[in-house]
Amino acid sequence: MQPVEVQSVKLVIGFLYRERGVFRQALERVRAVWGESDYQSEEYFFDLTDYYETEMGKPIFRSFNSYSRLISPGELADIKLRTNQIEQELRSSEGRKVNLDPGYLDYDKLVLASAKYNHQKVYLSVGIYADITLFYRKGRYIAPEWAFPDFQAGLYENDFLQIRHLYKQQLKELNKSGT
Secondary structure, three states, X not given: OOOOOOOOEEEEEEEEEOOHHHHHHHHHHHHHHHXXXXXXXXXXXXXXXXXXXXXXXXOOXXXXXXXXXXEOHHHHHHHHHHHHHHHHHOOEOXXXXXXXXXXXXXXXXXXXXXXOOOOOOEEEEOOEXXXXXXXXXXXXXXXXXXOOHHHHOOOOHHHHHHHHHHHHHHHHHHHHHOO
């Protein structure tokens, strides 16, 4: 069987931050690279794990944005490298001020990029792995056992359902226009 062209996917970026000013700076830098956001979640407390507290302090907030321009899933490793660069640009002498988690959403899943190996992650390239963070099944998002506690708790399910709806609308429009 011959490979077929992969369907475009929806770029999603998760933001972890303490200071809203740094969050706004990160949003502007991301917008300069990937264009306008078409969805921004509410701001959530990131308090179900202390994973980032040593580096970033607390309280930590999480927000998700999706972007109007669809991407190829093959771009994910390069996108992660660019978001790492943005994190470094906004870093202070105390450490990172923002953590950016790029990924993509397609019909069936949310995949996040990671620079850390783990058993469930699939190597992409340039030191970056793909981590399936949520599965879409029967109208819901389900987190696998390895997902962070906030994903397992379903905190962002409505956000990802709305992003999925936007994605489906975009694909429908692309199919209508023939591009």
